[in-house]
Amino acid sequence: MIQDLVIAIVYIGYALTVLLLFGTVLTWVERKQAAVMSDRIGANRAYVRIPFTQVKLVWWGLFHGMADGLKMLLKEDWKPAAYDRLAYMIAPWVVFTPVLLVFGVIPFGGTLDPGKLLSALPAVADWFGERSYPMQIARLDAGLLIVFAFGGLSVIGAMLAGWSSSNKFSMLGALRAGAQMISYELVMGLTVLGLILIYGTLDLNAMVQQQSGLVLGFLPAWGIVYQPFAATLFLTAAIAENKRIPFDLPEAESELIAGFYTEYSAMKMGLFMFAEFIEIAIIGALFTTLFLGGYNLPFLNDSGFALPGGHVVPLAHGTVVVLQLSTFLVKVLAMSSFQILIRWTLPRFRFDQVLMFAWKFMLPLCLANLVVTAVVVFLLQR
Amino acid sequence: MIEATLQYADTALLVLFGVFALAGAVAMLVLRHPMRVAMALIGTMISLGGIYGLLGVHFIAAFQVLIYVSAVMVFIVYVIMLLDVRDLSFTHRFTRLVVPAAAAGLLFFVVLGHAVWRDTGGVQPATALFGIGQFAVDFLSRYWLQFEVTSVLLVAAVVAAIVVVRLDDKDHG
Numbered sequence: 001m002i003q004d005l006v007i008a009i010v011y012i013g014y015a016l017t018v019l020l021l022f023g024t025v026l027t028w029v030e031r032k033q034a035a036v037m038s039d040r041i042g043a044n045r046a047y048v049r050i051p052f053t054q055v056k057l058v059w060w061g062l063f064h065g066m067a068d069g070l071k072m073l074l075k076e077d078w079k080p081a082a083y084d085r086l087a088y089m090i091a092p093w094v095v096f097t098p099v100l101l102v103f104g105v106i107p108f109g110g111t112l113d114p115g116k117l118l119s120a121l122p123a124v125a126d127w128f129g130e131r132s133y134p135m136q137i138a139r140l141d142a143g144l145l146i147v148f149a150f151g152g153l154s155v156i157g158a159m160l161a162g163w164s165s166s167n168k169f170s171m172l173g174a175l176r177a178g179a180q181m182i183s184y185e186l187v188m189g190l191t192v193l194g195l196i197l198i199y200g201t202l203d204l205n206a207m208v209q210q211q212s213g214l215v216l217g218f219l220p221a222w223g224i225v226y227q228p229f230a231a232t233l234f235l236t237a238a239i240a241e242n243k244r245i246p247f248d249l250p251e252a253e254s255e256l257i258a259g260f261y262t263e264y265s266a267m268k269m270g271l272f273m274f275a276e277f278i279e280i281a282i283i284g285a286l287f288t289t290l291f292l293g294g295y296n297l298p299f300l301n302d303s304g305f306a307l308p309g310g311h312v313v314p315l316a317h318g319t320v321v322v323l324q325l326s327t328f329l330v331k332v333l334a335m336s337s338f339q340i341l342i343r344w345t346l347p348r349f350r351f352d353q354v355l356m357f358a359w360k361f362m363l364p365l366c367l368a369n370l371v372v373t374a375v376v377v378f379l380l381q382r
Numbered sequence: 383m384i385e386a387t388l389q390y391a392d393t394a395l396l397v398l399f400g401v402f403a404l405a406g407a408v409a410m411l412v413l414r415h416p417m418r419v420a421m422a423l424i425g426t427m428i429s430l431g432g433i434y435g436l437l438g439v440h441f442i443a444a445f446q447v448l449i450y451v452s453a454v455m456v457f458i459v460y461v462i463m464l465l466d467v468r469d470l471s472f473t474h475r476f477t478r479l480v481v482p483a484a485a486a487g488l489l490f491f492v493v494l495g496h497a498v499w500r501d502t503g504g505v506q507p508a509t510a511l512f513g514i515g516q517f518a519v520d521f522l523s524r525y526w527l528q529f530e531v532t533s534v535l536l537v538a539a540v541v542a543a544i545v546v547v548r549l550d551d552k553d554h555g
Binding site: 001002005084086087140141142145146148149150151152153155156159160162163164171174175178179182185202 | 384385388415417418421424431440441444445447448451452453455456457459460462463464513514515
């Protein structure tokens with residue numbers, strides 16, 4: 001009982017650390033990657049000086065994220081005469097909290113066996129005994145539904161923010177955010193239905209476990225191999241849901257200043273930005289879980305590598321855990337970087353094009369993909 | 383010591399969510415501004431989701447939040463956001479139809495009270511946990527007709543709403 005609580009607290013701490021770290025690091029990745037892509041040097045000014053020496057640590061501008069965070073925390077918390085003070089105050093939280101909550105159902109590693117992991121400390125190992133835990137904060141049989149349930153909550157936050165600000169730019173941004181996020185949430189839901197048909201479950205952990213084998217003897221059995229089309233559509237819809245270029249109409253700075261959060265300053269505005277960057281990581285994590293095999297590395301299972309041809313490389317439990325955790329993180333980072341690549345490659349849509357794209361292009365494609373998947377699954381099961 | 387606390391924590395959370403749900407429901411009736419009412423309703427819905435989650439039916443909790451908050455309430459908030467500037471009826475404490483509304487409310491409570499009084503003691507908490515697989519099978523084998531009839535009713539409601547809006551348009555020229 002208490003052991004479960006300890007593990008749960010450790011997992012929650014890990015998840016919060018990873019998400020907040022991703023949120024901070026991705027602001028830097030966004031700038032630096034943009035600089036590399038456009039052949040510039042990029043952020044390179046902020047530094048930390050080691051006390052009492054003249055040694056300045058620049059570290060490729062990594063401290064710019066810290067400087068930005070400090071600036072937002074220390075700035076005056078300007079409170080404009082909002083139309084509805086309460087809605088104005090809670091809106092950033094309504095956007096920010098669901099983004100964090102989604103990570104609760106995403107499996108970030110295989111099975112953790114604390115007794116085996118901490119065998120160097122016999123007292124602790126005995127206390128944990130034979131218990132083992134899946135590395136996931138909440139293993140629920142409706143995990144994927146929970147992801148979409150929380151995804152819809154942040155729409156309300158964006159609309160509340162724009163509506164309560166008593167500013168026409170904010171209002172227009174909120175209208176755009178509402179229409180766009182509703183449309184793309186629908187598309188996103190339809191893209192994963194094919195996967196649900198194939199895996200026959202909504203439990204994200206079970207989905208990842210089913211992606212651990214090989215297809216045709218050499219391809220990893222990842223979702224992207226079964227559903228390449230759905231993977232593309234899902235990523236597109238997810239970027240649109242996150243309101244980033246080329247879908248950043250709700251906050252298009254050349255049209256609406258900052259859209260629905262124009263009237264927010266200091267850390268209240270920071271929460272919107274932070275939510276956006278954490279959402280990049282969340283989308284990366286979801287894509288990894290659904291389409292890239294989650295924490296699975298080809299040929300790696302819970303006891304070590306089982307290479308083709310009968311070679312077996314046994315690994316200690318600790319090594320496997322670390323390998324799985326880092327596999328997941330590397331995949332998430334790669335997907336985040338890919339999203340930033342898209343963001344700095346494509347120009348912005350026009351708003352009618354965004355909605356047209358959702359309803360007249362992506363929705364029919366999703367339905368076609370779903371129909372084909374359903375027919376194939378039905379024929380294979382007969 | 384800690385284990386006992388943990389067991390009480392479940393009950394405490396259940397009570398907390400129940401209080402939130404009730405407070406949201408009361409606020410929904412008392413508050414005047416449509417957006418505040420919508421926010422109170424969202425609070426109630428999420429608290430109900432929390433209660434379902436604590437009772438072990440996570441997928442009902444997910445449906446509660448997914449359908450009522452992420453779908454229905456998003457549309458309601460969207461509409462209020464567009465319309466509340468034009469429709470100022472919420473500035474009056476009561477509508478002109480307060481007496482018939484109160485009568486209808488009273489009637490509803492009588493029916494509800496009668497139903498509850500008749501069924502007291504008949505409700506047993508579920509013994510086995512009810513998973514989403516079982517729900518899907520039951521839903522599509524036993525309750526599909528009710529579900530389809532509901533969708534027909536909803537279509538009728540949409541048509542009725544459109545007709546009412548058209549009537550209003552005619553009145554105002």
